[in-house]
Amino acid sequence: METPTSTVHDYSVIEQADMHLGHSSSGLLLPGIDPATRLEASRLCARDVLENHVFFNERQFHNHLIHHLLATFSMGASAERLQQIFDVNKPMQRPSVDCSDKVIITADNIWDHLSQEEYYPGYVAFFKAELAGAGDEWKSVATRYFLDPRALSMTMSGLFHPLILFGYGLEFESRVITAMALAQGFVHRVAFNSILVPETFKEICSNSAAPNMAEKGASLWKIIRAMRVDPLASKLSFDDTPYSLTNSTIPEDLAIKYAKMWHVEATETSVNKKYAELLSVIAHIYGSVSRPGYAMVFEFAIMHLLTSVYFLPIIFDALTVDQQAVLLHAHSVQVLVLFAAVGCPELYFTAKEPADVVASLEACSLEDKQTNPWFAVFEKAIASNDMHVAKVVRALWRGSIISAFAEDLPETDSYELPPPVNWLRIAQDTVDIITASSFEDKEKQIQEGKRTWVRGMIAFDEFWSKYGEKI
Numbered sequence: 393m394e395t396p397t398s399t400v401h402d403y404s405v406i407e408q409a410d411m412h413l414g415h416s417s418s419g420l421l422l423p424g425i426d427p428a429t430r431l432e433a434s435r436l437c438a439r440d441v442l443e444n445h446v447f448f449n450e451r452q453f454h455n456h457l458i459h460h461l462l463a464t465f466s467m468g469a470s471a472e473r474l475q476q477i478f479d480v481n482k483p484m485q486r487p488s489v490d491c492s493d494k495v496i497i498t499a500d501n502i503w504d505h506l507s508q509e510e511y512y513p514g515y516v517a518f519f520k521a522e523l524a525g526a527g528d529e530w531k532s533v534a535t536r537y538f539l540d541p542r543a544l545s546m547t548m549s550g551l552f553h554p555l556i557l558f559g560y561g562l563e564f565e566s567r568v569i570t571a572m573a574l575a576q577g578f579v580h581r582v583a584f585n586s587i588l589v590p591e592t593f594k595e596i597c598s599n600s601a602a603p604n605m606a607e608k609g610a611s612l613w614k615i616i617r618a619m620r621v622d623p624l625a626s627k628l629s630f631d632d633t634p635y636s637l638t639n640s641t642i643p644e645d646l647a648i649k650y651a652k653m654w655h656v657e658a659t660e661t662s663v664n665k666k667y668a669e670l671l672s673v674i675a676h677i678y679g680s681v682s683r684p685g686y687a688m689v690f691e692f693a694i695m696h697l698l699t700s701v702y703f704l705p706i707i708f709d710a711l712t713v714d715q716q717a718v719l720l721h722a723h724s725v726q727v728l729v730l731f732a733a734v735g736c737p738e739l740y741f742t743a744k745e746p747a748d749v750v751a752s753l754e755a756c757s758l759e760d761k762q763t764n765p766w767f768a769v770f771e772k773a774i775a776s777n778d779m780h781v782a783k784v785v786r787a788l789w790r791g792s793i794i795s796a797f798a799e800d801l802p803e804t805d806s807y808e809l810p811p812p813v814n815w816l817r818i819a820q821d822t823v824d825i826i827t828a829s830s831f832e833d834k835e836k837q838i839q840e841g842k843r844t845w846v847r848g849m850i851a852f853d854e855f856w857s858k859y860g861e862k863i
Contacts, residue, residue: 401432405435408442409441411434411437412565414566415564416709417709418705418706419563420786433465436475437461440458440461445487445488446572450509452550454557456780456830457481460481460782461477461478473775480831481831491513495510496517497511498518502518506578515574519570522571531709535707535710538555538577539715543577543578545587546579547580548577549582549583551696551730552697553576553696554580555707556783558577559702559703560573561573562706584647586648587644587729592648593725596651597721609655611807612724614807615650616673616731619650619732620737622649628643630854630855639733639849643733646732647725648725651725654666654721658714658716659713667705671790672791675698675787676739676813677737678694678697679821680739681734681739682740683740686862689860690822690846691846693847694734695784696730698787699787701787705790734851735849737851765816772823773785776823777832778829785819788815789819827842827844828844846859
């Protein structure tokens with residue numbers, strides 16, 4: 393019997409887009425995913441590259457199709473589910489734009505058209521050629537462009553979306569996804585203009601700690617608590633939008649001040665410890681902003697801190713240890729600015745039952761579905777039609793595997809570490825709370841009792857009075 397026409401797929405798009413998916417050893421991928429499913433993931437990612445723009449509207453809102461496909465693929469999504477994800481994402485996308493003579497980017501003009509979206513196809517073509525010409529060194533070439541001081545404020549902008557797509561490119565060893573990510577970063581408009589300009593960022597990386605902090609630097613846990621009581625934070629305003637002039641300038645000033653106090657040495661040991669510390673603090677911010685007496689919420693901008701930090705170890709593999717320290721500083725200062733941008737909220741940490749920690753990828757073998765509680769989380773994340781949930785779960789999964797942070801961090805009064813993170817519980821809460829679809833009318837879904845991310849100045853009483861759901 394012939395295969396129905398509706399199920400016949402054109403696999404030539406894989407070669408046309410040069411979409412061949414591998415996988416980095418630093419990425420998380422369930423063992424046992426079959427080759428047919430991998431082929432479908434390659435085909436659907438290829439279609440996204442060929443058919444869709446990296447921004448789905450002129451406000452530079454980001455195409456999440458590859459994010460959604462590869463996050464769920466890594467947790468065991470079926471070929472059928474991957475097709476459903478493609479189909480539900482597709483209608484909102486802008487069509488791709490071909491490169492023309494007017495938008496050609498070369499080594500001579502690469503720095504002349506930053507933050508100019510009309511040059512996106514030219515940047516894609518340029519970076520494709522650069523990475524193809526680099527042979528086996530293509531990841532090193534890509535990271536050199538990504539971390540170039542002239543581009544860093546853009547590649548780290550947009551709630552980390554260029555970094556996230558860049559991370560997917562390196563994780564799945566795809567030159568074309570990596571080229572798209574670099575192009576997206578180079579044409580991105582910049583939010584929080586001052587924090588990553590070369591002169592300021594050089595000061596941050598120099599670890600010029602304030603006189604009242606320990607000589608070896610403060611912990612991130614101590615830093616975010618200090619930010620909450622800083623007189624400058626009291627000038628933030630609920631009446632202004634989170635990214636108004638007032639509520640952008642003050643977060644920048646706070647982030648620059650306190651980022652200088654977090655010390656990262658350019659050694660493998662320091663980078664590994666400080667990455668784990670960064671991931672733990674982000675997880676606490678993400679999971680602990682809900683006020684007692686109100687239904688639990690997760691804030692949209694803070695969520696992106698978590699979905700982006702997952703990729704740092706993957707990017708580290710292509711960096712020198714000096715570059716790794718730079719990337720940690722660049723990410724951490726964005727963490728501080730976004731923490732301040734939602735008002736420097738108090739964190740309401742409550743001790744819950746200990747999470748079952750996944751010790752290794754082998755502990756997530758497909759035979760353990762009945763006994764490993766993470767599989768129920770994976771299944772809900774795969775089924776979710778929210779485009780971010782699966783990425784959040786992957787970041788928390790990574791946290792459970794590395795067991796928060798190294799136990800041999802400095803144990804002193806001046807270096808205060810956060811409490812242990814309940815990675816599984818936060819992941820369970822995420823898949824149970826974020827039930828609304830990214831692709832349907834939000835207000836209608838809320839009326840039906842579904843819930844989505846909250847956005848805004850969650851540190852303020854007014855936010856909870858206006859938007860909080862009392863329990």
